[in-house]
Amino acid sequence: xxxxxxxxxxxxxxxxxxxxxxxxxxxxxxxxxxxxxxxxxxxxxxxxxxxxxxxxxxxxxxxxxxxxxxxxxxxxxxxxxxxxxxxxxxxxxxxxxxxxxxxxxxxxxxxxxxxxxxxxxxxxxxxxxxxxxxxxxxxxxxxxxxxxxxxxxxxxxxxxxxxxxxxxxx
Numbered sequence: 001x002x003x004x005x006x007x008x009x010x011x012x013x014x015x016x017x018x019x020x021x022x023x024x025x026x027x028x029x030x031x032x033x034x035x036x037x038x039x040x041x042x043x044x045x046x047x048x049x050x051x052x053x054x055x056x057x058x059x060x061x062x063x064x065x066x067x068x069x070x071x072x073x074x075x076x077x078x079x080x081x082x083x084x085x086x087x088x089x090x091x092x093x094x095x096x097x098x099x100x101x102x103x104x105x106x107x108x109x110x111x112x113x114x115x116x117x118x119x120x121x122x123x124x125x126x127x128x129x130x131x132x133x134x135x136x137x138x139x140x141x142x143x144x145x146x147x148x149x150x151x152x153x154x155x156x157x158x159x160x161x162x163x164x165x166x167x168x169x170x
Contacts, residue, residue, distance in 0.1 A: 003029070004026070004027035004028050004029045005026070005027075005028055005029065005049045005050070005149065005152050006028075006029040006031060006046065006047065006048045006049050007020070007028060007029070007030055007031070007048060007049060007050045007051070007052060007148065007152070008031050008032075008033060008039065008042055008043065008048040008050070008051045008052070009030055009031070009032045009033070009051075009052045009054075010032075010033045010034075010035075010038075010039045010051065010052070010053050010054065010092075010095055010099075011032065011034070011052075011053075011054035011057075012034060012035075012054065012056075012057040012058070012059040012060045012091075013054075013059060014032065016052060016054060016112075016141070016144070017030050017032045019141040019145070020052075020141075020145050020148075023141065023142055023145055024145065026149070031046070031048065034060070034064075035057075035060060035064045035065070035066070036064075036065075036066040036094075036095055036098050036099070037064075039095065039099060040098075040099070040102065043099070043102050043103065044102075047104070048107070049107070049108075049152045049155070049156065050107060050108045050109070050110065050148055050151060050152045050155070051099070051103065051107065051108070051109045051110070052109075052110045052112070052144075052148055053092040053095050053096060053109065053110070053111045053112065054091075054092055054112050055089075055090065055091060055092030055093070055111060055112050055113045056088065056089050056091065056092075057088050057091035057092075058088045058089070060088065060091070062084040062087065062088070065084070065087040065088060065091055065094070066087075066091065066094040066095050066097075066098045067087045067090075067091075067094040069083060069084065069087060072084075072086060072087060092111050092112065092113060093111075093113075093125075096109065096111065096125070096128075096129060096132070097128075100128055100129050103129075106130070106131055106155060107131065107155065108131045108133065108148070108151035108152060108154070108155050109129055109131060109132050109133070110132075110133045110134075110135065110144070110147060110148045110151060111132060111133070111134050111135070112135055112144070113134045113135070114134060114135065114136045114137040115134035116136055122134055131151065131155070133147060133151055135147060
C-alpha cells in the first residue's frame with residue numbers, strides 16, 4: 001500500500017484541518033501547524049505533498065506572528081496595534097515568504113486568499129512560488145479541499161485530466 005497524500009495545514013485554529021479530515025474521500029495525512037516555527041519543525045522532520053496556508057491569524061499572539069513587527073511599527077508611525085493587526089490580517093503572506101526557501105521546489109501551495117481583484121499581486125508572488133493558488137472569497141471548504149488535492153495530483157502526475165496523467169496509485 002502506498003502512503004496517503006501528506007498536507008501541511010498552517011492555520012491559527014483547526015477549522016480547515018477538521019473540515020479536510022471530515023470531508024476527504026481519499027486517505028489524507030493532515031499535519032497542522034499553528035505558526036511559523038511549528039511549520040518549520042514539521043518541514044524539517046518530514047516530507048509533505050502540499051501546503052495550505054490560512055491568511056488571517058487573529059487568534060495568534062503578536063509575538064508568534066511571522067514578519068518583522070518592529071519594522072512594521074516604524075512603518076506605521078509607531079502604531080503598535082495597527083502593525084500587529086496588519087501582521088495578523090496578512091499572516092499567510094508572511095508565512096509564504098518565510099517558508100518558501102525551505103519548501104521543496106514545485107510543491108503546491110494553496111492560500112486562502114482571493115486574488116481576483118489583485119492579479120498583479122498573484123503574478124508577483126508566483127515569481128517566488130510558481131505553484132501558488134489563491135481561492136476566491138466564500139469558496140466552500142469542499143472546493144478548497146478539491147483544489148488542494150487537484151494541485152497535489154497535478155504535481156505528482158496522478159491527474160488523469162492532465163496530459164500524461166495517471167490514475168492515482170497512492
